[in-house]
Amino acid sequence: MEKSNFNILIVGVGGQGVLLASEILSTVAMNAGLDVKKSEVHGMSQRGGVVSTHIKIAPKVYSPTIHQGQVDVLLSFEQAEALRAVNWLKKDGVVITSTTTLVPSIVTSTKGMNYPENAVELIKDRVERVIALEADKIAGELGNPRLVNTILLGVMSNYLPFEKKAWLETLKAKVKAKFVDINLKAFETGREIKLSTVDA
């Protein structure tokens, strides 16, 4: 393994289920013999506000939160939230975002406040390595909207140094038995989506 130092920031909106993705990633890293810290905020922020989880992986991790501008992979469940968090990304970092659009009621009820129509474009104006995917639609096609988590994990797995086997084993251990097959399929679907395939 060449590089063993990874900072991952996962963002989304309260209620989107950011937790499972970060839990699986942390476990995969721990099982690979690396030190892991993961930090999230509970409480008020869960009620439809912005949620973010920091995950740090290295031979020895100190701070549980990431130094601003040092994120290797920014994984977002919502496109405007990816845009909001781009300042966390490092120079050659990757943005992986679902094109999901969640417009909060403060925007619909306040004159002059807008949701950006071109969030993904605004990210691409800044960042070179961007993968935007319709994760909701893909999850729907696979038969369960909750698979968004696992699809995004699959995409992210291409940009982290862990073996595919390790991801699949952790997934099997962390999801309920009756959902294992569909989650493995969702992971594989996500893993097929890479920078090279979306740009082509």
Place this chain on the structure above:
Amino acid sequence: MKELLSGNEAVARGVLEAGVKLAVGYPGTPSTEILETVADRYPSVYAQWSPNEKVAFEVGIGASMGGARALVTMKHVGLNVAADPFMTFAYTGVNGGFVFVSADDPEMHSSQNEQDNRFFAKFAQVPFLEPSDSQESKDMLLKAYEISEKFDTPVMLHMTTRISHSKGVVELGEPVKLEENRFKKDPTKYVMIPANARGRHKVLMTRLEELKKFSEETELNVVENNGSKTGIITGGVAYQYAKEAAPDFDYFKIGFGFPLPLKKIGEFIKKHETVLVVEELEPYYEEQIKAAGFKVEGKKYFGNLGELSPYRVALGMKEAGVIDEVAMPVYEPEKLFPRPPVLCPGCPHRGVFMALRKLRVAVTGDIGCYTLGVLQPLNALDSCICMGASIGSAIGMERVQGSDKGVVAVIGDSTFFHSGITGILDAVYNKSNVTTIILDNRATAMTGGQEHPGTGHTLMGEEVPQVDVGKLVESLGVRNVRHLDPYDYEKTLEVIKEEIEKPGPSVIITNRPCVLMPRRIMDEPYVIDLEACTGCSLCFRISCPAISASSEKNKRGNPKAVIDQTLCTGCTLCAQICPEEAIILKSQFVKA
């Protein structure tokens, strides 16, 4: 064996390993998961929620007097509530080991202030330990019990949000074996009448001297030598931030934070050209180190507000001239709309706030989900101070303004049991005309739906009788007690209006449960008939996350509404206020 645990889960594991017999607390972010984890994973330990932190602390004191190891958990502001027993228990000392967790919330992720409770330990002259990760959270809890029993004192474990809610790898241990211990009568120690308390204050002073010696020797305060000219004095999560910014400096890592090892710190300072103190919030270490006559700097570079971060600490070190380079963010963020937290779709509080907004009354608020009633577009809450404050402050405001202005207090059920009952007693006793709305959703919702005296279950899942809020306030002397369905908007408006106009204290109790807890409520969703919708935006103003702007516009170019079918719980509120009857049940829409 290794496990990935949050600081809170690690403390819970420590409870098992330390042989704790009783764990008690009141839910409060970021402390809540400690007791939840104990109850969930280690059922051999007795665990309970108490109605508030003061009672919880007293239950813990009793367990300690009874000879058992006890744990009490709370968020930082919970210690204000428990301060009364805490300050005097510092005098009596313990029998079985007594540790309490103060989980502070720098940055106020979910709190009304960011007080630094390390000062509370010093105020009471009680030692505190300060873990900097999950492993230390468990290890220091075990150490805290030894210190408590050795020095006959309660001990505070000082946690912060980033310690409580960050996960890290923890090496698990085995439970210790403790000797049997029971209560021993000793009035001079436990009965704090003035004659005995004077004696115990002396004991406290003697104990403090012994603790100072201990602080100089304990391995909880560690020096890391790397041969640098700059030395860093730090503790808690700030240690981790500093290590990330400058891993090769010399460190004085404080794990035992009161009393401080000032001699040892002095020796460390003398060996370095520059010494910086890196700590979150107040200059707790810095003040004491400066008062001892040593030259250090801290807050000048790192600030007193909010939580620190690796970035902030690195910037401070650069400003202090001890490091040259700080990696700066490269990408500019876009200026975007805010995304504040909101009441859930179907939340039973929504109807009450819609009515209060319409009535234009002063609304004193309290601590819970319903504090979100202050935010746009509901704009229907005027104060939030502390647990239970809604009722007392409504009484005071009504007294000076007169009742024709209308003053309404809103308080949740768990907060009412915590510290609202005495407020109602005051309203009755002092003949106040105040109206109190108890938003009874049968859950401690904001912290994740914990049980309380009104839910019918304990933390360990035992069935118990539910407190009848209506009967309780009647027995306190309230004559005007009304029960209300907050999903019925017109009725809600009418009942609140009637009660505001009545003389004497009124209590209105809402009857709809939390939509998330204990089970998620999902009735048939509503849809927007886009042909009927005029884009008037009335439904946007009830602040329901399920309602948003559709791509269809009206003649004036304003968006029509759309309802997210997976979020709508079918609470009916938006349908009740839609002037065009454009919001209809999904099944009816399909038929038509």
